[in-house]
Amino acid sequence: MLEAASWAASANNEQPWEFVYALKSTPGFDTIWNCLMPGNQPWNKHAAGFIVTIARKTFTANGNPNANAEHDSGIATGYLLLQAASMDIYTHPMGGVDKAKLSAELKLTEDQKMLCVISFGYLDDAEKLEEPFKGRELSARVRKPVSEIAKEL
Numbered sequence: 001m002l003e004a005a006s007w008a009a010s011a012n013n014e015q016p017w018e019f020v021y022a023l024k025s026t027p028g029f030d031t032i033w034n035c036l037m038p039g040n041q042p043w044n045k046h047a048a049g050f051i052v053t054i055a056r057k058t059f060t061a062n063g064n065p066n067a068n069a070e071h072d073s074g075i076a077t078g079y080l081l082l083q084a085a086s087m088d089i090y091t092h093p094m095g096g097v098d099k100a101k102l103s104a105e106l107k108l109t110e111d112q113k114m115l116c117v118i119s120f121g122y123l124d125d126a127e128k129l130e131e132p133f134k135g136r137e138l139s140a141r142v143r144k145p146v147s148e149i150a151k152e153l
């Protein structure tokens, strides 16, 4: 999954993405889990692991701001999610994280912006979940039609 992310395109080939991961039953897993918002904590007890996505805000070569850093890190994250899906690994990106607390735990610098935390694992039985998580898991996935998000100029 991380290898797939590493092949994303980026401005100047800067590769501004950084990832910190932790697997279940490790102190790192508990550190990240403790920084999730309360609504994200119950169902994430069962995750196999977490990946924190981070964007480096400036160019390594000259320290200038990289306006594309978050965009490019998003591409890398998308590749990571697709690679996981191709391996039947289920993922769930979360912005519902106390980012200030987790950034401090990870000792991130001013140059590093935390984007989200992705939990991942193999599919389990939704019946094991309590509400409202069970209902959310079992409801149909919805998206805007392509005609609403794209137009010919």
Ligand SMILES: Cc1cc2nc3c(=O)[nH]c(=O)nc-3n(C[C@H](O)[C@H](O)[C@H](O)COP(=O)(O)O)c2cc1C
Pocket: 040, 092, 093, 094, 095, 096, 097, 116, 141, 142
């Ligand atoms: C940046 C980002 C932040 C998200 N934050 C959360 C979150 O904190 N908690 C959560 O349950 N889902 C979160 N999601 C998942 C979305 O809610 C989910 O993708 C959306 O509801 C559509 O569901 P689906 O992708 O399963 O079809 C997040 C997704 C992204 C991309």
